[in-house]
Amino acid sequence: MSKKLINAFTEMREEDALKITQDMLDAGTSPNDILKACRTALDAIGKRFEEGAYFLPELMLAGEIMTQITEIVKPKLAETPESERHGKVLIGTVAGDIHDIGKNIVSFMLDANGFEVLDLGVDVPPKKFVKAIKDFKPQVVALSGFLTLAFDAMKDTVAAIESAGQRDKVKIMIGGGQVNEEIKEYAGADGYGKDAMAGVSLAKKWVDHK
Numbered sequence: 001m002s003k004k005l006i007n008a009f010t011e012m013r014e015e016d017a018l019k020i021t022q023d024m025l026d027a028g029t030s031p032n033d034i035l036k037a038c039r040t041a042l043d044a045i046g047k048r049f050e051e052g053a054y055f056l057p058e059l060m061l062a063g064e065i066m067t068q069i070t071e072i073v074k075p076k077l078a079e080t081p082e083s084e085r086h087g088k089v090l091i092g093t094v095a096g097d098i099h100d101i102g103k104n105i106v107s108f109m110l111d112a113n114g115f116e117v118l119d120l121g122v123d124v125p126p127k128k129f130v131k132a133i134k135d136f137k138p139q140v141v142a143l144s145g146f147l148t149l150a151f152d153a154m155k156d157t158v159a160a161i162e163s164a165g166q167r168d169k170v171k172i173m174i175g176g177g178q179v180n181e182e183i184k185e186y187a188g189a190d191g192y193g194k195d196a197m198a199g200v201s202l203a204k205k206w207v208d209h210k
């Protein structure tokens, strides 16, 4: 059924994609497998956009479909929420980038796994992260970004945290679309997570071992 979802999503058949998602959940498919199928579809959509076969409206519709699918799978993702709070995580999409679907999933999964999360939203300038670190006092800062442009914004954000004398107070993780281990080194972050669960694991490791 994953293939059906990938096809419907890639071809922008919104209603079909939502119905197939629900059918998959009803048939016992794990929400993570559904999200994986969506990632494949989004990669295909991104490719069509690069090739000029899809345009901005398609990209926007893809975002809407993805948001709706996330809403459908959310209750299943959080079926075993933890009541004990682990610690605080500050999250946001870095300056110049407005992609927030991936960030919202990370934020939701952190919350469902017992973290107190402060979400600063999208296009967050470094100084806003710095101020929130001082006020909210998180143990972990999570930076999201989907554009290659976000790599420098992540680096600038880490540098601003450092200049403000806050670098040793927080662990910083990064993630999103094109981000990888190399970008982690480039930005000077402490960890990179390929998906929301990887982010949760990093945050747990850092907070529980402090």
Ligand code: B12
Pocket (backbone or CB within 6 Å): 039, 042, 043, 044, 045, 046, 047, 049, 050, 056, 059, 060, 061, 062, 063, 066, 096, 097, 098, 099, 100, 101, 102, 103, 105, 106, 142, 143, 144, 145, 146, 147, 148, 149, 173, 174, 175, 176, 177, 178, 192, 193, 194, 195, 196, 197, 198, 199, 200
């Ligand atoms: C939907 C979409 C949009 C929507 C976003 C809607 C929204 N509310 O977010 C809209 C239409 C607004 C948009 C706009 C643009 N977009 Co766009 N977009 C996409 C698309 C198709 C999907 C992105 C997405 O939402 N993925 C869904 C999530 C769930 O993906 P995910 O990776 O699985 O998420 C997981 C991980 O990344 C991880 N994660 C995420 N953040 C973090 C953080 C931490 C700390 C951790 C640990 C983990 C983590 O956890 C997530 C959940 O498991 C991508 C293509 C693609 N393949 O991704 C292009 C894409 C990212 N966009 C692209 C472009 C070019 C643009 C525009 C510049 C287009 C334009 N000409 O205006 C603008 C940029 C505007 C801006 N300033 O940001 C390019 C970027 C190319 C590049 N090299 O920079 C892409 C790659 C498309 C392409 N192939 O050309 N876009």
